[in-house]
Amino acid sequence: xxxxxxxxINGKIAPLAHANxxxxxxxxxxxxxxxxxVRCYASPNGxxxxxxxxxxxxxxxxxxxxxxxxxxxxxxxxxGIKDLIKANGITSGYIRPMAFYSEPKMGINxxxxxxxxxxxAWKHKNQKQAxxxxxxxxxxxxxxxxxxxxxxxxxxxxxxxxxxxxxxxxSGYDQPLFLDAAGYLAEGAINNIFIVxxxxxxxxxxxxxxxxxxxxxxxxxxxNLKLKVVERNIQPSFLxxxxxxxxxxxxxxxxxxxxxxxxxxxxxxxxxVDLISKDYEKITRGQIKKYNKWLTIV
Ligand code: PMP
Numbered sequence: 001x002x003x004x005x006x007x008x009i010n011g012k013i014a015p016l017a018h019a020n021x022x023x024x025x026x027x028x029x030x031x032x033x034x035x036x037x038v039r040c041y042a043s044p045n046g047x048x049x050x051x052x053x054x055x056x057x058x059x060x061x062x063x064x065x066x067x068x069x070x071x072x073x074x075x076x077x078x079x080g081i082k083d084l085i086k087a088n089g090i091t092s093g094y095i096r097p098m099a100f101y102s103e104p105k106m107g108i109n110x111x112x113x114x115x116x117x118x119x120x121a122w123k124h125k126n127q128k129q130a131x132x133x134x135x136x137x138x139x140x141x142x143x144x145x146x147x148x149x150x151x152x153x154x155x156x157x158x159x160x161x162x163x164x165x166x167x168x169x170x171s172g173y174d175q176p177l178f179l180d181a182a183g184y185l186a187e188g189a190i191n192n193i194f195i196v197x198x199x200x201x202x203x204x205x206x207x208x209x210x211x212x213x214x215x216x217x218x219x220x221x222x223x224n225l226k227l228k229v230v231e232r233n234i235q236p237s238f239l240x241x242x243x244x245x246x247x248x249x250x251x252x253x254x255x256x257x258x259x260x261x262x263x264x265x266x267x268x269x270x271x272x273v274d275l276i277s278k279d280y281e282k283i284t285r286g287q288i289k290k291y292n293k294w295l296t297i298v
Contacts, residue, residue: 007084007121025104031156031159032100032155033098033155033156034063034152034154038081038096039124041092045286045297047085048296049081050250054213056078066154068101071117088123093121095122102114132258134174134175135173136174138163138164140163142181142209143160150210171261177193181208188249193246194245196242197243201219202230203215217283218248242264245260245264
């Protein structure tokens with residue numbers, strides 16, 4: 001899906017064509033690019049950006065890991081995102097800030113290289129509930145803190161996600177599920193994982209995963225619903241005892257899993273996922289006052 005026609009680039013709203021991403025640069029060559037994904041929703045008080053502070057904190061952290069000078073502070077970027085939402089006239093959408101080393105030069109020395117900072121937007125159609133998916137435990141292990149700074153969202157890391165995705169697809173499955181180097185469950189290609197068993201939610205510790213903002217939101221909702229949440233190392237065999245399994249991420253929100261090859265099959269109702277999803281929908285749309293602290297009104 002093509003982004004909307006208005007972008008924010010280096011501080012200004014401009015037509016999409018100004019992104020001009022086609023030349024050779026270090027960002028493309030080495031994955032020296034950081035990004036984040038943010039969503040906005042229609043709320044009774046206007047368009048609301050969900051957990052913008054946390055997304056900006058993560059984005060700025062990612063940039064700092066690559067020693068990237070963005071040239072804008074968080075307040076200015078927050079304003080840029082608001083301006084972009086208004087310029088594109090969206091009420092419900094997906095926003096992607098992205099910054100990359102855009103120096104058209106060879107070599108791995110990115111220090112001091114030029115940075116291009118773009119924010120793209122997409123309109124979100126009134127989404128139907130996504131279909132439950134089938135997961136495949138990929139032969140590729142998840143990146144670990146010994147290999148990369150796992151808390152940053154750096155484009156280059158996604159080669160690992162892509163290889164897992166291709167591995168899952170070539171075996172006839174929708175998405176990969178990664179184990180960490182020690183063989184415990186880690187996460188999906190671009191999502192975190194939860195396993196529900198007897199009204200308790202189990203999820204891997206945040207040691208070897210991207211600490212998702214949706215993951216954090218889901219844990220808060222679950223606790224509020226008096227469901228227990230346990231973060232611990234999880235062996236793949238635990239999937240055999242699962243009642244429900246779901247993935248989380250800003251884009252998909254909560255995504256039901258109907259199969260994990262060799263471990264899990266479920267065509268029954270997903271009552272716990274439904275319960276949490278309902279609250280997630282309401283919170284993002286400003287319908288539960290207590291959580292309005294997570295909304296930034298445009
Ligand atoms: N893990 C990975 C590897 C991801 O790329 C994402 C998407 N940002 C997530 C988990 C989910 O994070 P969030 O809920 O913050 O979107």
